[in-house]
Amino acid sequence: MIDVSLARRLKLVGLDVDGVLTDNGIYVGMVGDHPVELKRFHIQDGLGIKLLRDAGLVVVLASARRSEATELRARELKVDEVVQDKRKLPAFEDLLRRRGVSWEDCAFVGDDLPDLPLLRRVGLPIAVANAVAEVVAAAQLVTRAPGGQGAVREVAEHILQARGEWHGLVTKYFVERGDVAHGAERSR
Secondary structure, eight states: OOHHHHHHOOOOOEEESSTTTTTTTOOEETTTTTEEEEEEOHHHHHHHHHHHTTTEEEEEESSSSSOOOHHHHHHHHTTTTEOOOHHHHHHHHHHHHHHTGGGGGEEEOOOOOHHHHHHHHHSSSEEEEOOHHHHHHOEEEOOOSSTTTTHHHHHHHHHHHTTOOOHHHHHHHHHHHHHSSSTTOOOO
């Protein structure tokens, strides 16, 4: 469970990519003479990111490895910023400084050792279910879902429920889609 005052204080949610937004698998091959890297992203995580952004939270992807697949998915999801640097901590610290956000006002979701420096600094450290033992030990919240299997969507729900915004954002989502009449939901 996330403390309500902490959830309401959050301004930014950082997400590792490989092992959090993906299942840690990478497909590498060639198309003609061009190397290609493909990653599998879970569609529910995309909705979780949308709802976090709709709540006014900044969403940042932070990876220790550069990947065009990550950049493409980030653009598609309209995340606020992407950090791809093998030295995650100084890169993320620079991002926070530029945005005027303190470590205490951040959540970060990780799964492996490169995430530990960030998890030890943020106000809300989160591990996915299949994270390594050191990351789980550093986390305040551990998801039920493993990375790449809807864990980010689960994180979004935990944060937004603790903030008291979940139901309103879900209703807004359906209204925007045209799946719910304005101001009225049908019941069966």
